[in-house]
Amino acid sequence: MHPYRTHHCAALRPSDVGETVRLSGWIHRKRDHGGLLFVDLRDHYGLTQCVVETSSDIFKIAETVHNESVVTVTGKVVARSEETANRDLPTGEIEIRIETFTVQSAADMLPLQVNSEMDYPEETRLRYRFLDLRREKMHANMQLRSDVVTSLRRRMTEAGFTEFQTPILTSSSPEGARDYLVPSRIHPGHFYALPQAPQQYKQLLMVAGFDRYFQIAPCFRDEDARADRSPGEFYQLDIEMSFVTQDDVFQAVEPVLHSLFEEFAKGRSVSPLPFQRIPYDEAMLVYGSDKPDLRNPLRISDVTEAFDGSDFSIFAKAIAKGAVVRAIPGPGTSDRPRSFFDKLNDWARDEGAPGLGYIVFAEGAAKGPIAKFLDASRLAILREKSGVGDGDALFFACDKPDAAGKFAGIVRDKLGRDLDLLEKDAFRFCWIIDYPLFELDADGRVGFSHNPFSMPQGGLEALEKEDPLTIKAYQYDIVCNGIELSSGAIRNHLPEIMYKAFAIAGYSQEDVETRFGGLLNAFKFGAPPHGGVAPGLDRIVMLLADEPNIREVILFPMNQNAEDPLMLAPSEMTAERLHELHLRVFLPKLKKE
Numbered sequence: 001m002h003p004y005r006t007h008h009c010a011a012l013r014p015s016d017v018g019e020t021v022r023l024s025g026w027i028h029r030k031r032d033h034g035g036l037l038f039v040d041l042r043d044h045y046g047l048t049q050c051v052v053e054t055s056s057d058i059f060k061i062a063e064t065v066h067n068e069s070v071v072t073v074t075g076k077v078v079a080r081s082e083e084t085a086n087r088d089l090p091t092g093e094i095e096i097r098i099e100t101f102t103v104q105s106a107a108d109m110l111p112l113q114v115n116s117e118m119d120y121p122e123e124t125r126l127r128y129r130f131l132d133l134r135r136e137k138m139h140a141n142m143q144l145r146s147d148v149v150t151s152l153r154r155r156m157t158e159a160g161f162t163e164f165q166t167p168i169l170t171s172s173s174p175e176g177a178r179d180y181l182v183p184s185r186i187h188p189g190h191f192y193a194l195p196q197a198p199q200q201y202k203q204l205l206m207v208a209g210f211d212r213y214f215q216i217a218p219c220f221r222d223e224d225a226r227a228d229r230s231p232g233e234f235y236q237l238d239i240e241m242s243f244v245t246q247d248d249v250f251q252a253v254e255p256v257l258h259s260l261f262e263e264f265a266k267g268r269s270v271s272p273l274p275f276q277r278i279p280y281d282e283a284m285l286v287y288g289s290d291k292p293d294l295r296n297p298l299r300i301s302d303v304t305e306a307f308d309g310s311d312f313s314i315f316a317k318a319i320a321k322g323a324v325v326r327a328i329p330g331p332g333t334s335d336r337p338r339s340f341f342d343k344l345n346d347w348a349r350d351e352g353a354p355g356l357g358y359i360v361f362a363e364g365a366a367k368g369p370i371a372k373f374l375d376a377s378r379l380a381i382l383r384e385k386s387g388v389g390d391g392d393a394l395f396f397a398c399d400k401p402d403a404a405g406k407f408a409g410i411v412r413d414k415l416g417r418d419l420d421l422l423e424k425d426a427f428r429f430c431w432i433i434d435y436p437l438f439e440l441d442a443d444g445r446v447g448f449s450h451n452p453f454s455m456p457q458g459g460l461e462a463l464e465k466e467d468p469l470t471i472k473a474y475q476y477d478i479v480c481n482g483i484e485l486s487s488g489a490i491r492n493h494l495p496e497i498m499y500k501a502f503a504i505a506g507y508s509q510e511d512v513e514t515r516f517g518g519l520l521n522a523f524k525f526g527a528p529p530h531g532g533v534a535p536g537l538d539r540i541v542m543l544l545a546d547e548p549n550i551r552e553v554i555l556f557p558m559n560q561n562a563e564d565p566l567m568l569a570p571s572e573m574t575a576e577r578l579h580e581l582h583l584r585v586f587l588p589k590l591k592k593e
Contacts (some may be wrong), residue, residue: 004072010046010516014017014093016077023048023096023105025073025310026134027065029115037062039098041073044139048091050075052098061101068107068114068131073325074100116387122551127565129556141553144264145541149216150212151263152237152537155256161212161239166201168194168218178222180232188582194220197534199453202240202493207522212252212489213240216537222562228483228539230363231562236486237540240532246474246490250274250431251476257485257535261427266543268425275478276430282548283432288409288585290435293482294554296416299387300408303327303396306381311371315357315398324401326408327386330393332343334362344395353407357396361388368394413482427480427543435475438504447505450475454489455503455531463500478535480543488533495523 004024012021018477025043026360032038038058039050050073052058056426065071075096086092111127112120114134125132132138153163162467179193195201197219205213210423217238225231254275261270283290286299304324307315315325333340341358348356359368359382374382388394391497397408416422437456439449446468454473456462462471474490492498498520502512505560513520539555551557558564 001074006547008045009041009043009048010090011075011562012048012077012094012096014079014089015095015278020074020099021077021096022072022074023050025070026114027067027068027069027071027107027365030062032063038095039073041071042134048094049080049086049089049098050096050098052101054286058098058101059101062098065103066107066109068110068134069103070105070107072100072102072104073098075255078338086188095156098560103564112457122559123565126557126559129566133555138552141541141545143399144545145537145553145555148260148264148541148544149537150215151260152159152256155259156214156239159252159256160208161214164193164205164210164213165215166198166205166217167421170201173483180220183583184580185581189309194222197236198238200516202454202532203493203519203530206240206242207525207527211242211279213532215240217534225558225560225562228540228542230550230554230557231560232558235537236534237537238532238534239488240530242528242530244490244529244531246433246476246531249476249488249490249533250277253535254429254442256499257478257540260540261480261544265427268427270427271429277433278302279434280432280436280472281434284405284409285326288405288407288412289482290432290477291484292409292430293413293416293431293480293481294420295426295481296412297421297423298329298412300405300412301327301387303382303385306311306374306378306385307398308314310378312370315396318398322400324404326397326404326531327382328387328395328397328408328411328415329388330358330395330419331421332391333393333419334360334391336393338524341393344414348411350495351410353397354413357398358393359396360393362390364390368393427476427582429480432477432479433475434472435477436469437471437473437475440469445506448501451487451489451504452505453491453498455492456497460494460500463497463504473533476531476533483539483543485539486533486535488531490529490531493523493527493529495520498523507593 004022006022009025010024023041024541025041028040028042028047030037030039035054037052037054039052039062041050052062073096075098077094078097080093109382110131112124113133114131114450117135117137133142159407169192177196179196182192184190184192198215198217217236218233219236220233220333223229223231237445239253253436254273258270274384278292281292283292285302288300303326304319304326307325308319310316319325345355357370359366359371361383366374368593371379382394383389386394395411397404397411399407405529415580436449438446438455452472456467457474458473460548464507475487476489477487478485492501499509499512516527538550542550547553556566563569
């Protein structure tokens, strides 16, 4: 007999009754029922109930060992009675009568309970992540992650893509976040950068003649944590294709994501193919966001016309100075108490807005603090533009176009949640397309709005003849349930267009050649038209696992301060190691109180 196990802890069934077996695992839970001690034994695969009589010498050992100790038990498989069978457990119709019991590794008192879903502070969970990962939900999440990766690799290979691994030590590039830098020992004063994404390398692969590339790629960005973003590192399904249009990319990627989500949906519905495509300008107007949650049925409308020149002077004066008014419906809220609207007004002020004006429509009339300033024709415009009817309320955001749109989007999200309007058990995908290539920064200078390597719509002619702020890019994002899974683009593969685009953004030809010399040089030797996308693996698993925080689907994440409490990273280096790397540390001075 094997020294540790003949079966795993989810394998035994009534057909095994009478066999002598050996199992190894962790003590999940113990229960003393008078003359019998029940021990639930757990391993990676599942759980089996084991039992020993209290009169046995084995009982004395089993009774004293703590939960989460690793033990090996040998015994006979017996059938449970009809009354004691656990139909919710795969092994619930049998149990093991323990004949030998060996403690392989005794556990100390536990800092967190594995057999409970009790919530613990982040610091505790991450410091003892190896225990946290033993918990049923966390263990299932990590198994799901592995299964998703396996499924993605299979689907991408079946779709004709080839997997390659790109370098981890590379040069710094402007991807929109800070790089993690690695000092070079043999090149004093020089640094490698960990890749924020394999962007340039995957484009070089296309120039090298490889047609369809993919990689489960690690990416590193020195940025702050959010619920849907882990500090430090993340993984993405990195994809690049040659001789493709934007539509070709969509047609290649959509079936992979659609079938993946259907595979792991567990009864939840998935957007049918093809996924909806929404121009950026439309997304900002209708949803107030370029990451719209399409489970929310609310739509924003432009009702500036109804207030322009009206007696409601607050909005009318703002409109005269270039403001717009966006309206967000609140269906079925006309009978809500005044406190409902007052709380929303207070919430809006907490969000930095002056308040949240509204009108309530009921029985053919309009009520609320704004309604009295609008005549019948203006109220009719509101009804027509927004689609509201009796029983509904209409909320307003008035500001310059960008600010009004973004705040309206925040209101839309809140109303969708508070009114319980979001479609249940659904994954709703869309592409956001036609992003502007350029935007104005805080200082009023023209800069890239998204990806500097995107091909401008209209090519070189558009860059030379059109207002930069009107030029769209072959740039796109894929969004699911309000979560951006990926950005992508048809790439700018022509040096003359790249020089011109970067010149508009304030880069000289020398700047471009210094910062992107490798990629630019490659483009001078025959580059195919190419494009790609890179859906975030962590966010995909987060959605499939129905987890609100990305930390729940990453094996060993950092905390909110980009620290690893388990491995104590980051850590100080010795003087000898710093000297070897030609580095000196200058710590910031503490501010005097």
